[in-house]
Amino acid sequence: MVLPGKGYRFHATGLTHDERGYPDMNVKTQDLLVRRLVDKIRLNADKIILVDERWMEDAKVVVISYGITSRVAVHAVELAREKGIQVGSLRLISLWPFPEKRISQLAGKVKSFLVPEINYGQICLEVERCAGGKCATISLPHMGGDVHTPEDILAKIMEAVK
């Protein structure tokens, strides 16, 4: 976008707008605008997605976490590794666009995904969708007030590898 004060005298609006930036409220313009905006993300998903993978080489269970929960989740995976359990960690740094391709790839190699999150289970549904039935998806919800303890997650990892 050009900078203001450079003599272009452009207009910017938050309303549905055409290629000149002028409001133009109709179904056709709305369709073009929304597709253009969403495609900016969709078509560049590979450049935008950020994940942090650890201990993935021989993992049979992968803990998929995001936000504050991932601090606990990664530690729980560390504790499990000390016990010799084959578990990996996929920390989602960006949530949209969702790392569909990577999760689908991993689903073909592992036994299950474990998704701890501070809600009644939201991202676990996305994970389950991307897994496409190739492996199990286990939700580990926590209702908030504080975060999961590493022991909570470790206990669930132990169950999952059985």
Add this chain to the structure above:
Amino acid sequence: MNVAQEEHPIAPYLRMDRMPHMWCPSCGIGIVLKCFATALEKTKMDLDKVSVVSGIGCTGRTAGYVRLDSFHTTHGRAIPFATGLKLARPDLKVVVFSGDGDLLAIGGNHFIHAAKRNMDLTVILVNNFIYGMTGGQLAPTTPTSANTSTTPYGNFETPFSVPKLAEACGATYVARWTCLDVRRVTRAMQDALQRKGFSIVEVIAPCPVLYARRNKLGAGLEMLQYYKEKCEICHEAGTENLEIAFQDKIPVGKFVDKPRPTFQESMHEWYRSRLGDKYKTIE
């Protein structure tokens, strides 16, 4: 040349490819826009360095019609957007052009803080006593007893007095006129554009379709007649007693013109005194 073919005097200030505008017949916003264009012309400002920021609502559409760098932002957020623009581009003259609902209700906190900081912004507040675009709901400026779609038995609340609020918060230039008085509105806008700091011009304008119709006040012309009969110029009145009661007198004038250091001036001076040469800035 045929008059119909002549270019309108303020056409160079407008995006003529967007005409006709969307305002209702006998709405006052067009008059305020004409005054603004005339004020720009008279102050001979470099138009490449003037930016108009508006929020949402009928007056908010002004940004889309001026041929300047213009931003039609989200509801109530014209002042924060303008603040960011002014901080990043201090060389620009940033004008906030929006309505009473947008600036005083949804954006009320931004308004009081920008005035408190003395942000170098010129605010043109078009006050039509009601929310027009969304269907005639009660606004923070609706006079007591007036009928709106959300107060069908009349409004029992006390409205904001814009000049009193602005002065109390720290505005350095405060004027109020009605859109009947185009020359005074224009002159007030010229003053405000030439002042440094938080300057505000409140312009009372008719909303014939919602405010006037709901209250059986006639059309825009009758509203202008009301302004003509009930306006009282009282420059020296102070901002204490400037409330507008329903269809009662409208105190107008220039109430505050009292410079003080702007946010940016104070900030630079403060950090220079604390940090010396370590302080680097854009000016």
